[in-house]
Amino acid sequence: MSDVLVPWDDVLAAYDPALGLEVHVELNTNTKMFCGCPAVYGGEPNTQVCPTCLGLPGAMPVVNGKAIESAIRIGLALNCEIAEWCRFARKNYFYPDMPKNFQTSQYDEPICFEGWMDVEVDGENFRVEIERAHMEEDTGKSLHVGGATGRIHGADYSLVDYNRAGIPLIEIVTKPIMGAGEKAPAVARAYVSQLRDLILALGVSEARMDQGNLRADVNLSLAPKGSGGLGTRTETKNVNSFRSVERAVRYEMQRHAAVLNAGEAIFQETRHWHEDTGVTTSGRAKSDADDYRYFPEPDLVPVAPSREWVDELRGTLPENPVERRARLQADWGYTDLEMRDVVASGVLVPIEETVAAGASPQAARKWWSSELARRANDAGVDVVDLGVSPAQVAAVQALVDAKTINDKLARQVFDGLLAGEGTPEEIVAARGLAVVSDDGALGAAVDVAIAANPDVADKIRDGKVAAAGALIGAVMKEMKGQADAGRVRELILEKLS
């Protein structure tokens, strides 16, 4: 199968897409799902393990109550029903990342089911129906040795670290999302991005896609336009940024259309997303090997959350996302268009944190929605993964507010932050970026600019104050951008009045 894609408009003319998203959220509990091992990142290999998460004979799991609480709160925030009684199940498969030879998961009795979430796309709410949210555990991490690429294919053998095995996961599965049409890629991105905001507001996970705390699988199928049916789907794994979610949906729509247009059938399979090349490649065919022989976990007793507990947890929920966006827009005084940009670029939470750190809402928006969003786009990452924190943005803006630097110099401070050159203050000092507002130096530059532009100077003398811009520009150029533009303007008007 060649990877010739059907042009986007042709896909939309002939087919209706159906989307499905499966998002895994790694909880930020202190300990693992079924044992007391620490559930934190970055430990030396196999130092956060015990007989339970290593699957040693005789070890018995015990459920982490905090993880159940987090699962219920996620379910409630997604408007789900909470099961009155449910069980864990063994998902049997042989793969060395799960030393027990099964993953403890939930099968036909998920703790949360039948919910929905309203996501904002281009200023409109789009309701995504949630099929279920269930509890399970993460797997170990494999390092593949030998072969050219460090990938599993062609490897001679693999090395496994089980620190991550057993960390609590919540898998959130949508129902097929129909009717999104040309907006399918944007809906997919908006859903994952706004789900992340919700998870952060709940405080149940770090939810960093680049760290794998939040991972998305994208299911996609096409049906002939207007048929109302569901085509054969593919499941694209390893989609680890909002941007990639959008690109993967678009790519698979164009690829599916090419296969279908050629009169061939879509193969139900797992596909892998390649961030660098922006394509998916065939993974494993869904086949007999996917017979997981689920059965109820005999080592764990059922979970039956009391209605009192569920109600109590309902009282701990953050405000719902639609109300929250409306409140923040009112608090911040953004126009509808500004708010739409903010939501679309996934910077609502960073702006909120930047404002909390002392910057004005307009300044926070200026940096996140334009400067940093542009840099993230150039770098091919999500803006939240760029490597600049809300506190740093607020610190940069504080320097602007204090007139130590201006916006143009602030961009160079961001260069320095991304290069790891220290705090904004240190970067301003080390790079010599401070604005010159000393009248002596500025006055001399103003005199030079006036002498070089006598016609402009005459206009200003005649009262055309707007012409001062040209002289300010000349002074800024002379001073390599490091002049206090407001003071320069005052000096020009004083000298030419």
Add this chain to the structure above:
Amino acid sequence: MPEISRDEVAHLAVLARIDLDDAELDHLAPQLSVILESVASISGVAGDDVPPTSHPMPLTNVFRDDVVVPGLTAEQALAGAPASEQQRFSVPRILGDEQ
């Protein structure tokens, strides 16, 4: 309770990554059938008024506090491993050539 077919045993062997030749399949399939039939005799005891259960204890909600307890050191964890490298469990090649 239907008996397990030879094909089903062959399928299970594939899932379990166990190589069984024809003679072994012929030998094992009937044995598995006998075991299943024996277990199935339990269904004869349970009446319609007995709900299926996965656990003999009438317990629910056995939870643990979210408090770290010491586990194993890496040395202890790897002590029983047939092979290890870089403080990790070394396992044979995962995907065969055909995969």
